[in-house]
Amino acid sequence: xxxxxxxxxxxxxxxxxxxxxxxxxxxxxxxxxxxxxxxxxxxxxxxxxxxxxxxxxxxxxxxxxxxxxxxxxxxxxxxxxxxxxxxxxxxxxxxxxxxxxxxxxxxxxxxxxxxxxxxxxxxxxxxxxxxxxxxxxxxxxxxxxxxxxxxxxxxxxxxxxxxxxxxxxxxxxxxxxxxxxxxxxxxxxxxxxxxxxxxxxxxxxxxxxxxxxxxxxxxxxxxxxxxxxxxxx
Amino acid sequence: xxxxxxxxxxxxxxxxxxxxxxxxxxxxxxxxxxxxxxxxxxxxxxxxxxxxxxxxxxxxxxxxxxxxxxxxxxxxxxxxxxxxxxxxxxxxxxxxxxxxxxxxxxxxxxxxxxxxxxxxxxxxxxxxxxxxxxxxxxxxxxxxxxxxxxxxxxxxxxxxxxxxxxxxxxxxxxxxxxxxxxxxxxxxxxxxxxxxxxxxxxxxxxxxxxxxxxxxxxxxxxxxxxxxxxxxxxxxxxxxxxxxxxxxxxx
Numbered sequence: 307x308x309x310x311x312x313x314x315x316x317x318x319x320x321x322x323x324x325x326x327x328x329x330x331x332x333x334x335x336x337x338x339x340x341x342x343x344x345x346x347x348x349x350x351x352x353x354x355x356x357x358x359x360x361x362x363x364x365x366x367x368x369x370x371x372x373x374x375x376x377x378x379x380x381x382x383x384x385x386x387x388x389x390x391x392x393x394x395x396x397x398x399x400x401x402x403x404x405x406x407x408x409x410x411x412x413x414x415x416x417x418x419x420x421x422x423x424x425x426x427x428x429x430x431x432x433x434x435x436x437x438x439x440x441x442x443x444x445x446x447x448x449x450x451x452x453x454x455x456x457x458x459x460x461x462x463x464x465x466x467x468x469x470x471x472x473x474x475x476x477x478x479x480x481x482x483x484x485x486x487x488x489x490x491x492x493x494x495x496x497x498x499x500x501x502x503x504x505x506x507x508x509x510x511x512x513x514x515x516x517x518x519x520x521x522x523x524x525x526x527x528x529x530x531x532x533x534x535x536x537x538x539x
Numbered sequence: 540x541x542x543x544x545x546x547x548x549x550x551x552x553x554x555x556x557x558x559x560x561x562x563x564x565x566x567x568x569x570x571x572x573x574x575x576x577x578x579x580x581x582x583x584x585x586x587x588x589x590x591x592x593x594x595x596x597x598x599x600x601x602x603x604x605x606x607x608x609x610x611x612x613x614x615x616x617x618x619x620x621x622x623x624x625x626x627x628x629x630x631x632x633x634x635x636x637x638x639x640x641x642x643x644x645x646x647x648x649x650x651x652x653x654x655x656x657x658x659x660x661x662x663x664x665x666x667x668x669x670x671x672x673x674x675x676x677x678x679x680x681x682x683x684x685x686x687x688x689x690x691x692x693x694x695x696x697x698x699x700x701x702x703x704x705x706x707x708x709x710x711x712x713x714x715x716x717x718x719x720x721x722x723x724x725x726x727x728x729x730x731x732x733x734x735x736x737x738x739x740x741x742x743x744x745x746x747x748x749x750x751x752x753x754x755x756x757x758x759x760x761x762x763x764x765x766x767x768x769x770x771x772x773x774x775x776x777x778x779x780x781x782x783x784x785x786x787x788x789x790x
Contacts (some may be wrong), residue, residue, distance in 0.1 A: 310787040313746055314716075314756045315780055385756050389714035392755030394648040399549075399562065400641035403615030404762045405712055411760040412713060495759040498773070499779030505774045 315499075317385055322499035325492050329518070331371055332485075336525045342533060348462025353451050356458040359436075380421060386415045404454035410491040417488040431468050436461065443467050469533035478530035486523020493518050498520040542572045544636040548583065550595055551643045553652050556659075558654065562641075572632040576619060576662030577602060577609065578722055579631055596655040602627040604768065612643040617707035617766045625768045645706055647715035649754045661719070662752045663704050663720060669748035670741035671724040677733045686732055694728035699723045701769040708763035708771075714755030715762060719763040721749050722779035723771045729782055739786035746783050 338358060341351040350394065355492040358364050435441040436459065447460040471474055493515030497503055503511060545568045553560030567586070570579050577599050582596035600608035609626040613619035619629040634640060642656065650658040688696075702723035709717050724741050728734025734741075757776060764773050 310784075313783070313787075314718075314754075315746060315783045316787070318780070319784060320754055385758075389716070389755040389758070392648050392715035392753055393713065394715060395647050396560075396646050398612060398643055398646055399551075400612065400615040400643060401761075402711075402713075403620070404765050406765050407760055407762045411758065412762075414758060480642050491759070498759045498777050499757075499780060501777050501784055503774065503777040505772060508774065508777075535664065 317381055318499040319378055319383050321385065322496035324381070325373045325496040326500075327374045328378060329489065329493065329496070329522075331374070332489075332522050335420075336522055339368070339526065339529050342462070342465060344539075347361075348460070348466065349449050351465075352447065352458050352460060352463045353448050353456075354536065355461040356449070356451070356456065359459070375425075379418070382415065382418050389471055408491060409486040411495070414488060414491060414495075417484055418447050420484045421481065421488060424477065424484070427477065428481075431474070432464065435464060464535060466533060469530055472534070475530050475534040479527040482527030482530070483525045484523075486519045489519035489522060490516055542632075543569045544572055544631065544638075546570060546579075546631075546634060546637070547639040549639060549641045550656070552595070552655055553644075555654060556651050557626055570631055572630070572634075574631050575602070575627060576611075576613070576631065577627050593652065596653075596657050597758040598657050599627060605703060607705040608781045610645050610658065610660075610705060610707075612645060612710055614641055617645065617710040618705075618768055622643045622765075623768055623770050625703070626753075628768075638766065645710035647709050647754075649709055649717060649752055650706060658706075660704075660706050662754070663706065663717070665752060666717065666721060666745050667704075667724065670737070670744035671728070673728060673734050674737065688731060692730050695774075696727050698769065699726035699730070699790070702727075702767075702771050703769060705768060707766045707768060709754065711762040711766040712755065712757075713760060713762065714758055716757045716763075717749050718757040718776050718779065719767060719771055719773070721745050722775035725779045725782055726775040728744040729778065737739055738782055742779060742782040743786050746779070 311320065317398065338351075338354050341354050342348070344350040436444065441464055443464040444459045445463075446457045447463075448455050449458050450456075451458075469478070494503070494508070494511045497511055498508075545566070545750045548565045548567060549562050550565065551560060552563045565586075567579065567583055570582065572623070577597075580595065580597060587594045598608050598610050600606045602609075604625045604627060607625075610617070611619065611626045613626065613629070613758060618624060618626045619759065620633050621629055624704065644650075644656045645658045646661075650660055653659050661716050668784075700723075702720060704720060706720070708719035709715055712719075725738075725745060729738040759773065761773055
């Protein structure tokens with residue numbers, strides 16, 4: 307097993323599997339976020355956030371998610387360092403004129419670092435406040451869940467207040483586009499790395515991958531933008 | 540239709556592996572656009588010899604695109620500005636009058652420069668020696684239908700077998716990865732019953748050797764496939780990943 311994970315393909319397997327796991331998380335995250343657009347003062351979103359915070363399955367997944375991020379980041383850095391070394395010390399003076407290679411696929415590391423920088427900010431904005439320090443905006447509110455009035459944290463108010471700042475909205479929109487680019491290569495690439503691709507499936511995975519990437523990436527961007535424009539006050 | 544052009548060449552010169560190396564520029568007049576790129580290099584070398592200078596060292600052999608000996612990174616692309624050809628199949632009609640052509644050796648940690656434009660590609664031989672063969676004599680051509688192989692598999696194996704081991708994939712790869720080469724060599728045998736027997740061992744040993752030799756990790760960028768003179772497909776890399784992972788998990 308250790309020799310598998312030390313090999314180049316083994317390392318790519320870890321990158322691919324952690325990537326696929328994170329992509330699943332992004333879908334769930336986007337689904338919950340989309341409730342921010344339900345115009346009911348945030349009751350639906352608060353109910354969903356309450357469910358996510360109390361559901362035991364989600365509680366188990368949370369540390370796993372952290373591990374997934376950690377593996378993806380650490381191995382990404384490791385592989386990039388190795389690849390730089392393998393490229394050699396001298397560069398081509400005539401540059402690289404190979405056509406038909408997507409920009410995203412050549413810049414996955416830069417895009418990854420961009421997303422990581424955003425992630426730090428994002429965690430400080432929400433996760434730290436909701437799980438560690440608390441925030442006056444989170445003061446409990448009553449939400450009717452399945453006919454029962456339940457006291458829940460007002461996560462919506464925190465989100466809504468955060469997105470009232472122009473710079474935060476812009477950072478989130480840009481990060482969403484960066485994420486879309488990262489995923490536009492990442493989706494197909496993760497499956498290719500674990501061996502699930504061939505001549506036929508490559509075309510299919512590419513199509514699905516582009517769709518997934520831009521729906522998820524622009525989805526997050528759009529929610530931040532709409533929150534800023536139409537859900538304030 | 541004979542047409543002559545004048546060109547300027549910027550060629551990498553390097554005395555040996557330890558030398559730092561530098562570019563030298565040359566002017567060549569009246570080069571026929573019908574001549575091949577390597578014929579142009581020959582003309583340049585004739586000129587250098589006549590001037591009492593040292594000719595430029597470059598790799599070449601069959602000059603018909605099947606031996607995999609020629610290399611050269613020309614104007615930003617391995618094997619120059621044309622698709623699905625080797626440098627020896629490149630013609631001067633692909634260049635404009637008064638164009639400056641930059642010629643560099645393959646550059647990657649796995650392929651150190653020996654002299655001028657020649658790089659050491661014995662790493663590929665070492666990878667093949669690690670398992671890129673069938674270890675028993677499988678005899679001559681079997682009787683038809685004695686060993687059924689589907690047309691699709693036969694085609695795919697043949698396509699993979701068209702790899703000439705020139706190293707353009709490594710030269711083009713931003714990670715200096717040899718995955719396209721190794722995957723073609725693993726695929727051409729894994730797809731056929733004669734090679735299938737040793738498929739697991741082959742994939743493990745060849746990948747281990749590739750990693751030892753300091754080639755990079757594949758990021759599925761696909762520049763290798765674009766620059767491959769034989770159009771080897773990335774689907775082979777997916778197959779290699781499968782073969783390798785299944786073999787390792789079975790251990």
